[in-house]
Amino acid sequence: MHSVTAIVVAHDGARWLQETLTAVLRQTRPLDRVVGVDNGSRDGSGRLLAQAFGEHNVLSLSRSAGFGEAVHEVLRRLPAAQEQQAQEWVWLLHDDCAPDAGALQALLWAADQDPKAAILGPKLCDWLDRRVLLEIGVTVSRSGRRDTGLEPREYDQGQHDEIHDVLSVSTAGMLIRRDVWDELSGLDPDLPLFRDDLDLCWRARVAGHRVLNVTDAVAWHAEASSRRRRRISTRDEHPRRLDRRNALFVIMANLPFWALVRSVVRNVSGSLVRTLLFLLAKQPANALDEVAALGSVLGHPGRLRRARKARRNGRKQGYPAVARLLTPPGAALRRLTDMVQGFLAGGAPVDSAGRHHAVAADSSDDDDGDELLTDSRVFQRVLGSPGVLLTFALVAVALLAERRLLTGDLLGGGLLVPVTGSASDLWRFYLEGHHAAGLGSDTWAPPYVAVLAGLSALFLGKTWLAVGVLLLGCVPLAGLSAYAATKRIIPYTPARIWLAATYALLPVATGAVAGGRIGTALLLVLLPVYAGLATRVVAGSRRAAWGLGLLLAVGAAFVPLVYVLVAVLGALAAVSFAGVRKGAGLSLAIGLGTPLLLLLPWLAEVVREPGRMLMEAGLRDVTLADPRLGPESLLLLSPGGPGVPPVWTVAGLIAVALTALLLRRRRMHVVVGWGVMLFGVLVAIVVSRLTAGSMPAWPGVPLAFAATGLLLAAAHPAHRLARLRAAGGVRRIGALLIVVAAFATPLASAGFWIVSGADGPLERGARDPMPVLATLGTREGEGTLLLRPRDGEVAYTLLRGRAPLIGESDLVPAADARGRFGAAVAGLASGRGGPYTQTLASMGVRFVSVPGKIGPELRRALDSNPEMARMSLSDSGGLWRVTVPVTVPPPSTGADSTHRIWLWAQGALLVLVLVLASPGARTAEPEEDYGESSPDGTPRGRRRAREDRVPA
Known part of the structure; x- marks a missing residue:
């Protein structure tokens, strides 16, 4: 026999309360x-x-009273049931929780089946879409993260229908003895x-x-309070901060x-990581909540x-009964991974609900099979993606063409100095104020050294691997x-597949690989990203502007000319769009101004020598x-030099782009693409x-710009080809x-590249x-x-006890030291020796x-120098030692x-730009019209999703 007292606690819940x-x-x-309780x-x-x-x-009660305080006050005033042998129950209900007509009967029936059952809860479904499951019991991780065991917006199809032994049920519908x-x-x-x-x-x-x-x-x-559908008055705290603080308190107290x-x-440690992710996602309020919640618990011991x-x-004795119901420890890593993936995908770094059910039984084989099936489908979807298949095809072409470059000793030649050193060597080189390499220099190390050092760190500190992937994999x-x-x-x-394949196999790309042009190789990877970001920058996107500025600084560090090209195109875009699209002018200013600030000390040195604007990273x-x-050759996008295919291979691209000019629709996109092409060719x-x-x-760099514009002009109207083919006749043949x-x-470019290598x-x-002897001596x-x-002249390089690092060839020594050293080398090579050796x-x-x-004249000049002694001489080279005292x-x-x-x-500016360029928060907050229910129990009001975006 049971006696049930229902307690409904209300707090500004009139729009749900009538139905409840x-x-x-x-x-x-x-x-x-x-009994009803009204909390102000x-x-x-x-x-x-x-x-x-x-x-x-x-x-x-007062407006600041909480749910527990309201129930306590009711039971303090309410005498116990007077019926003999009656088991008294208290049924707790929120003002926004409407139970089904048979809910109480089902709860009491379950209580009769198990004498130890003291707390029971119903299956909770969404108020609006009543097919969606919210809770079938709740568990928690050892870090306080809530886990319902349900997928987001999982529909109720009876898949969880049974009586579950759970860690916790909600006070919304909780029945307790x-x-x-x-x-x-x-x-x-x-x-x-x-x-x-909980x-x-x-x-x-x-x-x-x-x-x-x-x-x-x-x-x-x-779920009006947790979803912020009404203002809570308890202690005037933000719901997320209050929830997180209470979660930590419950875990640490029990x-x-x-x-x-x-x-x-x-x-x-976990809160520090989440705080960082919230800051990177430009959610300072959530970051503050995370820190404040932890500090509130630990700060009040x-x-x-x-x-x-x-x-x-009973804590020690009873904890094993709780421990088996907590979220498994491995789920914490999965939850953190989900946060990072959500951040990288451009959304808010929110906690995952997890897939660990809050039940006592172990996961069944069927669950494992479902997970394996899901993983298999994801794997098949990824492998079946056109972009992935295209990448695999290009990798196969590159492996065949670069077959003689894949194995062996040092990679070098052309503009690429033989790759030596590690990531730590590059960082040391970039951070030092005075460079002892060569004649010594107080100039800034080129910033591309820092970029390569960062990439090398990702490849376990192996610079040769980072450079190889970037150059050979470009x-x-x-x-x-x-x-x-x-x-x-x-x-x-x-059209995208054709554009990507043609772009990747441009003469500029194959020429960059053969010539060891690591700067052009990186620029080819970045240039499509520039184009994609630029379309958003002219639309006024601040985040895209910071991202463009950051990546433009990376490209300009390797190839300074790229900044000039983008700046000219940006100025033209500013004239065209600044007065038409709101915020376009400021976004363009951010995109073009950021590289100047990031590269300022080194860029000032480059400007003083304008000829360096035409150079790129390398010798x-x-x-x-x-x-x-x-x-x-220039009109057919061929830059000349080694590794470049015949000019006729690009004729098909030119023909398709010319055909695009004949189309009546989307002519603006075609004209803009052709404009970029002509600008690049000029x-x-x-x-x-x-x-x-x-x-x-x-x-090669301006021709890469020209090819990008031409490809966009040709590919943009390509979808109309499908209509022409469907028309039949002459149009289909065309x-x-x-x-x-x-x-x-x-296809022609790939074939030529594979055959020629x-x-x-x-x-x-x-x-x-x-030389080994020089290294030891x-x-x-x-x-x-x-x-x-070379050609009647003698080029020279001064090595300080080791092979040169990437970037050391860009150092500029003092003018007087360079002049003295050059005159001494000329005197030594001419056979005059004497004071020049000194x-x-x-x-x-x-x-x-x-x-x-070695030519006979140079050999005689060195052998006849009385202040030098020959150590070795062969067809592979010669080595002489200076016999007079050497001063360092x-x-x-x-x-x-x-x-x-x-x-x-x-460093501070780089961190700031990274934060501003990172994805911002996107949260979908439901907004409802809560009307009366229809006869079948579903609300008449319909939900309208609203997407709030934090501005970049």
Whole structure:
């Protein structure tokens, strides 16, 4: 025999309360007593309670009273049931929780089946979409993260229907025995809202009682407080902060001591990671909530100590019954991974609900099979993606073409210095104020050294691996980048595939690989991203502007000319769109101004030598450009030099782009693409006639811009080909000819590249320029002079005890030291020796090395020098040692303090730009019209989803 008292607590819940009260009063198992509590409502909730239950059955409390305090006050005033042998139950209900007519009967039936059942809860479904499951019991991780065991918006199809042994049920519909309530002292008054149900059920299980979820009992819950559909007044705290704080408090108050210690460590580290993710997602309020919640618990040890003392009895003995129901420890890593994935996908880094059911039984084989099936489908979907298949095809082409570059010793040749050193060596080189390499220099290390150091760190510190992937893998990487970045610009998938394949196999790309042009290789990967971001920048997107500025700084660090090209196009875009689209001008200013700030110290040095704007990362005294490049090559996007296919391979692309000019629709996109193409070709013509230092400049970078514009012009209207093919007749034949011409370009380029190979002058097995004898014979700071005779002149390099690192060739020594050293080298090579050898010795030169076959004049000049002694001579080179005393010049320290300040400023600015460029929060907050219910129990109001975006 049972006696049931229903307690409905209301707080500004009038828009749900009427339906809740109707549902309570129409239960198939009549209630013995009903009591309403109004916690200071201002919307007429108290009046609705009085109308339903009678004035004498309604209690009014202050607006700051919590749910637990309201129930405590009712039971304090309410005498126990007088019926003999009656089991008294208390049914707790929120004002936004409407139980099904048979809910109470189902709960009492389940209680009759298990004498140990002390707390029972119904299956909770969504108030609006009543097919959606909210809870079938709740568990929690050891870090306090709530876990329902349900997928987001999982529909109720009876898949969970049974009586579950759970850790906790919600106070929305909780049925609890009155004697157990009195034994446990009810809900904790220190938890006025959120997680009070978890704490009560935890204590009940520790005391030996059972907590059950009964799925035959159903209630519909609006979750108004947790979903912020009404303002909460309890302690004036934000709902998320209050929820997180109470979760930590419950965990730390109920765990045994050693489990508590582990939980503190886990929560401190986890909160730091989540705070960082919230900050990167530009959610400072959520980051503050995370920190404040943890600080509120740990900052009040007295409160926590009192709570643990109150729960001390039975904690150690009863904890095993709770531990088996907690979320498995491995789920914490999955939850953190989900947060990171959500952040990287551009959404808010929210906690995952997890897939671990809050039941006592182990996962069944069927569940494992479902997970494996899901993983298999995801795997098949990924492998079946056109972008992935295209990347695999380009990887296969690159492997065949680069077959002689995949194995061997050092990778080097062309503009690429043989790759030596590690990530730590590159970081040391970039951060030092004075560089002892060569003649010594106080100039800034080129910023691309820092980029390569960061990439090398991702490849376990192996610079050779990072450079190899970037240079040898630039073709598939450029194809993948072009396919992904043009998703919004070119929605027609076959056109995107063609665009990406053609772009990846441009003559510029194959020429960049053969010439060891790591700067151009990186730029080919970044250029489609520039195009994709630019379309959003002109629309006024701040986040896209910061992202464009950051990536433009990376590209300009390798190839300074790229900034000039983008700046000119940006200025044209500003004139065209700044007055039409709101915010476009400011976004363009951010995108173009950010690289100037990030590269400022080094960029100022480049501007002082305008010829360096035409150079790119790599050796400065190597020429691979063709000084006799004809206009037909430039018009057909061929930059000349090694590794470039015949000019006719690009004829198909030109023909398709010309055909696009004939279309009437989308003409603006075609014209803009052709405009970019003509701009790139004009710049390429100018660049091909200039010199970078004493070497002719390579027009590959502006031709890459030209090709990008041409590809966009040709691909944008490509979806109309499908209509032409469907029309039949002449139009169908014309469409097929266009398709054949389009795909002829990537197929011809791939075939030529595979047949001719990608090597030359780039090679695998490049020699270490430092002779072994010189390496063993030099002391710290002493150098080895490398002489390379060429066309009647002698080029030289000074090595300080090791092979040069990437970027050291860009250092500019002081003008007086460079002049003295150059004159001494000329005197030494001419056979005059004497004072010139003394000059070299005073600048730290211990050895003179001539790699390769040595001409007789240079050999006689070195052998006849009385202040030098030959150590070796063969067809592979010769080595001489300076016999006079060698002086190592002292390092300069004058610029260290200024350099250090700039580094700190640069690092702070980089962090700021990364935060501003990172994805912002996107939260879908339901907005409803809560009307009366229809006859079948579903609300007449319909939900309208609203997407709130945090501005970048």
